[in-house]
Amino acid sequence: xxxxxxxxxxxxxxxxxxxxxxxxxxxxxxxxxxxxxxxxxxxxxxxxxxxxxxxxxxxxxxxxxxxxxxxxxxxxxxxxxxxxxxxxxxxxxxxxxxxxxxxxxxxxxxxxxxxxxxxxxxxxxxxxxxxxxxxxxxxxxxxxxxxxxxxxxxxxxxxxxxxxxxxxxxxxxxxxxxxxxxxxxxxxxxxxxxxxxxxxxxxxxxxxxxxxxxxxxxxxxxxxxxxxxxxxxxxxxxxxxxxxxxxxxxxxxxxxxxxxxxxxxxxxxxxxxxxxxxxxxxxxxxxxxxxxxxxxxxxxxxxxx
Amino acid sequence: xxxxxxxxxxxxxxxxxxxxxxxxxxxxxxxxxxxxxxxxxxxxxxxxxxxxxxxxxxxxxxxxxxxxxxxxxxxxxxxxxxxxxxxxxxxxxxxxxxxxxxxxxxxxxxxxxxxxxxxxxxxxxxxxxxxxxxxxxxxxxxxxxxxxxxxxxxxxxxxxxxxxxxxxxxxxxxxxxxxxxxxxxxxxxxxxxxxxxxxxxxxxxxxxxxxxxxxxxxxxxxxxxxxxxxxxxxxxxxxxxxxxxxxxxxxxxxxxxxxxxxxxxxxxxxxxxxxxxxxxxxxxxxxxxxxxxxxxxxxxxxxxx
Numbered sequence: 146x147x148x149x150x151x152x153x154x155x156x157x158x159x160x161x162x163x164x165x166x167x168x169x170x171x172x173x174x175x176x177x178x179x180x181x182x183x184x185x186x187x188x189x190x191x192x193x194x195x196x197x198x199x200x201x202x203x204x205x206x207x208x209x210x211x212x213x214x215x216x217x218x219x220x221x222x223x224x225x226x227x228x229x230x231x232x233x234x235x236x237x238x239x240x241x242x243x244x245x246x247x248x249x250x251x252x253x254x255x256x257x258x259x260x261x262x263x264x265x266x267x268x269x270x271x272x273x274x275x276x277x278x279x280x281x282x283x284x285x286x287x288x289x290x291x292x293x294x295x296x297x298x299x300x301x302x303x304x305x306x307x308x309x310x311x312x313x314x315x316x317x318x319x320x321x322x323x324x325x326x327x328x329x330x331x332x333x334x335x336x337x338x339x340x341x342x343x344x345x346x347x348x349x350x351x352x353x354x355x356x357x358x359x360x361x362x363x364x365x366x367x368x369x370x371x372x373x374x375x376x377x378x379x380x381x382x383x384x385x386x387x388x389x390x391x392x393x394x395x396x397x398x399x400x401x402x403x404x405x406x407x408x409x410x411x412x413x414x415x416x417x418x419x420x421x422x423x424x425x426x427x428x429x430x431x432x433x434x435x436x437x438x439x440x441x442x443x444x445x446x447x448x449x450x
Numbered sequence: 451x452x453x454x455x456x457x458x459x460x461x462x463x464x465x466x467x468x469x470x471x472x473x474x475x476x477x478x479x480x481x482x483x484x485x486x487x488x489x490x491x492x493x494x495x496x497x498x499x500x501x502x503x504x505x506x507x508x509x510x511x512x513x514x515x516x517x518x519x520x521x522x523x524x525x526x527x528x529x530x531x532x533x534x535x536x537x538x539x540x541x542x543x544x545x546x547x548x549x550x551x552x553x554x555x556x557x558x559x560x561x562x563x564x565x566x567x568x569x570x571x572x573x574x575x576x577x578x579x580x581x582x583x584x585x586x587x588x589x590x591x592x593x594x595x596x597x598x599x600x601x602x603x604x605x606x607x608x609x610x611x612x613x614x615x616x617x618x619x620x621x622x623x624x625x626x627x628x629x630x631x632x633x634x635x636x637x638x639x640x641x642x643x644x645x646x647x648x649x650x651x652x653x654x655x656x657x658x659x660x661x662x663x664x665x666x667x668x669x670x671x672x673x674x675x676x677x678x679x680x681x682x683x684x685x686x687x688x689x690x691x692x693x694x695x696x697x698x699x700x701x702x703x704x705x706x707x708x709x710x711x712x713x714x715x716x717x718x719x720x721x722x723x724x725x726x727x728x729x730x731x732x733x734x735x736x737x738x739x740x741x742x743x744x745x746x747x748x749x750x751x752x753x754x755x
Contacts (some may be wrong), residue, residue, distance in 0.1 A: 196503075236635070305698075324631060332676050333678045334678060351659065354656065355671070356658070366660070366673035367753075368671035368673075371638050371662060371669060373672070375636075403755070406753055408753075409753055426520075443753075446671055446673045446751045447710075448748075448751075449707070449749055450711060
């Protein structure tokens with residue numbers, strides 16, 4: 146089986162939406178990426194760090210999805226990274242109430258020996274310093290490197306981010322971030338500038354408006370599934386990235402045609418993720434449900450001229 | 451040839467964008483709708499009103515596209531409707547500087563005798579009172595009625611708008627307007643409510659994010675073509691509606707499959723319209739260019755699972 150390495154946060158999230166409120170539940174980018182990628186026949190591992198307060202059941206729940214958790218370090222006298230946020234009525238805006246980095250400041254990413262030759266690496270949204278540290282441990286020079294990032298790192302660690310980007314094959318980024326990174330309003334122009342920074346594939350995530358893929362000379366507009374109700378959007382972008390990476394790892398085909406397919410898989414899994422609080426829905430997702438939703442995506446965009 | 455009747459404003463527009471500024475040029479919803487629909491083999495007529503200051507060349511330029519202008523009334527001692535607006539840097543927001551209704555307050559829509567049996571009617575964005583007056587003159591009970599509207603009429607003439615809607619088959623509306631009209635944030639729920647008001651097809655225009663079509667039991671997500679530069683978005687929604695209506699009129703096939711096709715045609719023509727100031731680009735558009743762009747739309751959304 147092909148190998149996928151994931152680096153990202155493993156965290157406690159407390160989420161409030163117009164539909165309800167959770168106490169601290171399993172969160173962070175890595176669990177969403179891992180659970181989403183677990184829909185495919187691959188081997189995966191998470192590189193991350195948690196504190197002594199992190200429940201062993203959460204780790205076990207990931208292991209049950211065949212995710213290697215041996216490189217999730219536990220620093221017993223520290224607390225786990227904690228994020229608390231609230232979604233406003235339209236679910237498109239959210240406000241952060243608390244961000245306690247805690248143990249994250251002590252993170253020293255260690256790639257497991259057996260994953261240094263990974264076929265695909267996902268660098269979840271995290272300090273570019275840690276993303277770089279992971280890349281430097283990868284021995285497979287043909288590995289496909291996928292990076293997710295956000296405006297925070299552009300504001301505060303731009304040079305480090307640009308340095309990581311030069312090694313990246315696929316970047317996933319939202320519209321505003323693409324504009325911020327490049328100073329270009331047109332997404333076509335923004336993608337062209339990002340090509341010069343390293344990535345040869347630029348995926349622009351537009352939430353409920355779908356996603357755009359730019360590869361040199363090619364464009365693809367992926368739909369988002371209109372939903373009757375979005376219960377909790379937390380982790381949708383990570384779920385998208387995880388589904389994308391999982392499909393690409395399983396197929397090990399980096400052609401434009403296959404990257405488009407991977408985007409549809411990522412979008413389809415993300416459309417489940419938002420149906421319940423946190424990653425709850427991902428724990429219940431099966432292949433049959435996913436196949437059915439892929440058919441809905443196909444039907445949603447099909448037309449004949 | 452099948453017949454399309456268009457009611458809408460014929461106006462002077464003065465437009466400022468980050469790329470330049472125009473004096474008063476041909477504007478209003480009806481010219482965009484008419485010129486876009488003129489890409490198809492149909493007969494069309496515009497019902498509207500202008501003042502004595504309206505240049506005869508503008509009327510002639512429409513006639514050259516085989517548009518019957520006999521029902522564009524001229525009230526010589528009044529001034530033509532005038533709109534002046536400015537687009538902000540990102541081209542997604544605009545501010546209205548001037549709206550002089552002028553002759554529009556004296557409008558008495560008269561459908562030409564030879565168009566009372568029209569196959570398709572487009573009610574461009576206008577007071578629902580005028581839209582209603584046009585419907586009441588249509589003798590073809592099987593005519594497909596397409597309505598475009600905006601938040602202004604929801605704020606000020608909701609009862610009249612609801613009364614028109616009960617006779618409408620297709621509504622084109624933007625996201626925020628769909629939400630305002632129904633009080634539902636989810637576009638699926640909004641579309642369901644709009645079904646109960648009359649229209650059996652709801653087209654939600656999302657600008658650079660494409661369009662969504664809801665028909666009872668069916669959904670379609672149409673892409674927008676990402677553009678390197680948008681020169682002037684004025685009239686893009688009307689151009690979309692005109693292309694949609696023109697294609698539907700020519701084919702006279704009101705099936706879901708064909709409505710999807712009509713949306714792609716409308717989107718493709720709108721993608722040209724924004725390339726130059728006002729309706730300028732539409733005057734130069736030919737079938738060959740349109741066919742090529744349709745192929746781009748097809749390629750943009752194609753994937754295999």
